[in-house]
Amino acid sequence: MTDAAELLGRTKELLAAHPPATTDRTDFLMARFDAGLAWVHYPEGLGGLGAPRSLQAVVDAELAAANAPDNDPRRIGIGLGMAAPTILTYGSDEVKQRFLRPLWAGEEVWCQLFSEPGAGSDLAALGTRAVRDGDDWVVNGQKVWTSSAHVARWAILIARTDPDLPKHRGITYFICDMSDPGVEVRPLRQITGEAEFNEVFLTGVRIPDAHRLGEIGDGWKVAQTTLMNERVSIGGSRLPREGGMIGPIARTWRERPELRTHELHQRLLTLWVEAEVARLAGERLRQQLVAGQPGPEGSGMKLAFARLNQEISGLEVELLGEDGLLYGDWTMRRPELVDFTGRDAGYRYLRSKGNSIEGGTSEVLLNIVAERVLGLPSEPRNDKDVAWKDLAR
Secondary structure (H helix, E strand, O other), X not given: OOOHXXXXXXXXXXXXXXXXXXXXXXXXXXXXXXXXXOOOOOOEOOOEOOOOHHHHHHHHHHHHHOOOOOOOOXXXXXXXXXXXXXXXXXXXXXXXXXHHHHHHHOOOOEEEEOOOOOOOOOHHHOOOEEEEEOOEEEEEEEEOOOOOOOOOOEEEEEEEOOOOOEOOOXXXXXXXXXXXXXEEEEEXXXXXXXXXXXXXXXXXXXXXXXXXXXXXXXXXXXXXXXXXXXXXXXXXXXXOOOOOOHXXXXXXXXXXXXXXXXXXXXXXXXXHHHHHXXXXXXXXXXXXXXXXXXXXHHHHHHXXXXXXXXXXXXXXXXXXXXXXXXOOOOOOOOOOOOOOOOOOHHHHHHHHHHHHOOOOOHHHHHHHHHHHHOOOOOOOOOOOOOEHHHOOO
């Protein structure tokens, strides 16, 4: 069993062989992956050493103290938080060897081709079709709300391979090459003025069967691994005290006493406590991850994340008064990442409206928490055993 002392020694050896000050950033990240210090809990040869997940902090602290470069996790969050654990669980040895290293080092950005305009929050009703053609699958359809599609090299994709089965069956999971000529990415301009989201049209896209994850027709099962990890990565990220959305409003409160009122004080105190409770709950969730795969608890964390972001950003705009009505920049851009805390209050207020939709709508997550955490009866589902092709659309 790899312990903290061994990991610390391996980290020091990495720094000695590849000094961060003189080593190219990508070369350093690749060397870190090869040393098993990327994800220490992953298997050897895949960026890890089969060590306990909790020991990743030992490596990260030593590298941070040496000013070693990181892999810009916010820019490649979909790859790290969603694609990688799914590939590790369901990918062939060849797929793992091909994709995990450049994914972790940030050489290849990933996106998620799940949501569709015709399915809404009912992801299992998706209609994008994949038809077998020899050793390939030919995919046709449309996806929507795809973050980072404009910069992505690869995508995780679910498509319907058997319309004669009920909607949760007959779905298969693939890795899609975003550089295929049949992939068209169009920007979706949001309320913020930017277009971090996209709609993606797939026309005759050929995907080799070797890039299938899981068995044919088991795509919904595979997708659950992705979705559970997605909710943990969105709602359970590690933050310091007053990290995230509560930080800017707390600083404004301290720095501008002329804005304070008793009523605003009480509301801010309530949200501060709730943000701290959510932060500590996230710490507990990460400790649970050490023992296994994420469960439905991540849905509860993502719910709290969305609600708190919207309530905090609304209070911040109200606290700022006239200044809260200002909006810094409406330029149409296609950013690579979302920066909540580095922008003004108006941006935070507008952008947080999407938090209750992205990564699973709050209504869907409430059902998951009710049924899988609290053990309440399931909602009636009249279409559960109806073939997808016979569903009303």
